Amino acid sequence: MPVRTTIEQAAKSVMGALSPGESKADILDTLQTEHDEVQELLEKLVDSESGHEQKRLVEKVKRALVPHTKAEEKIVYDAVLALRGKEPKVDGNEGYIEHGLADQTLKKLDRLTANGPEFLAVAKVLKELVDHHVQEEERNIWTQVKENFSDEQREKMNRDFLTAKKKVKVV
Ligand SMILES: [Fe+2]
Numbered sequence: 001m002p003v004r005t006t007i008e009q010a011a012k013s014v015m016g017a018l019s020p021g022e023s024k025a026d027i028l029d030t031l032q033t034e035h036d037e038v039q040e041l042l043e044k045l046v047d048s049e050s051g052h053e054q055k056r057l058v059e060k061v062k063r064a065l066v067p068h069t070k071a072e073e074k075i076v077y078d079a080v081l082a083l084r085g086k087e088p089k090v091d092g093n094e095g096y097i098e099h100g101l102a103d104q105t106l107k108k109l110d111r112l113t114a115n116g117p118e119f120l121a122v123a124k125v126l127k128e129l130v131d132h133h134v135q136e137e138e139r140n141i142w143t144q145v146k147e148n149f150s151d152e153q154r155e156k157m158n159r160d161f162l163t164a165k166k167k168v169k170v171v
C-alpha cells in the first residue's frame, strides 16, 4: 500500500473523520454540540467591548445559527410535527416561531453599528431568545425525539441533518 494512502487512512481513523453517509452519531448529540457552540459565541458577544470583535462574532453566530435552524426545521421539527397528538404539534410550531424571532433579531443586529447602545441591546435580546429557545427545545422537542424515534432513525436524522445544513446559504 502506498505510504500516502496509509497515512491518509490512519489520519482518518484517528480523527474519526467519517463522511455524513457513514456517520453513526445520534442527532441529539450533534444538536447538543451546536447549541453549546452558538451559546458560547453569544456569551462572548454580550461580554465583548470591542466593535471589531462584535462584528466578527455576529458573523460567526450567523454561520452557526442559520444552517442549524434551517436544517433542524426540515429534519427534526417536521418529523415531530408529523407525529400524532397535539403536544408534538405545539412543540414543533413553537420551535418554528422562536426560530423566526431569532432570525429577525439576528438580521437586525447585522445591520446595526457595533458597540452602539441599540446594538448592545439587540445582542442581549438575541442571547436571551436563543438561551430560552435552546432550553425549551432540549426539554420538549428532544423528549418527542427520544420517545418516538429508534436509534437507527436518529442516526439517519443526523446524516440527513448534516446534508441539509450544507445546502443552506448564509447571506
Ligand atoms: Fe437547535
Ligand SMILES: [Fe+2]
Binding pocket: 069, 072, 095, 099, 133, 137
Ligand atoms: Fe431550534
